[in-house]
Amino acid sequence: MVKPTRVANEIRALRAAHGDMTQAELATRIGVTRQTLIAIEQGKYSPTLELAFRIARVFDVSLDDVFSYPSDTED
């Protein structure tokens, strides 16, 4: 059984806030396939740090605005 990642992301909301950017467009801009972007959005794939930075840069926000990780007290 694959453990779901605890890393949450706001990619869908950020796409919506940036003129309803499509998954295909964002995927092209960060250099991955649309399926990989879908997997990231759904928490089925944890991107590399470099890829995470590329996503943040597209939206011109910090990494924390895209990804979050629960603190131990939130367990």
Place this chain on the structure above:
Amino acid sequence: MVYQERNTWSGLVVLVVAIPIYVVMVLQRAGGGPLEEVDWAPLMLGLIGGGIVGTIVVSIVWGILAGMRDPETAGRSDQRDREIARMGDQVGLAFSAIGGLGAIVLCALEADPFWIANTVYFGFALAAFVGGIARVIAYRRGLV
């Protein structure tokens, strides 16, 4: 479905078809007699070559059909594909090792080359199958 996932499925399909064909052909040629007397080498090598060619053909045909529907995924792969491939290889490696270990034991026991070759072969086949299944699961359920 992305390019590398299609390739993984192609390999699995060919493997699932090819192995029973090999077993049936060996049994047919043995005709109820000892399996060691079957001329297994041309069969096995033919099957390995046929399997490689078959996987390539299925991948190409499937890729062309999929590319007509979604050109974006026709031949692209990315970081996730590489990570999934690496994970599948690691999973499969354990089963290759079992085949290799089995072959060493059979050599020590001075078994017939038929059994040694087939142990190695089925070790590889099992590694490819289990590694392929692991990849497919990673594509479908996630890799985190």
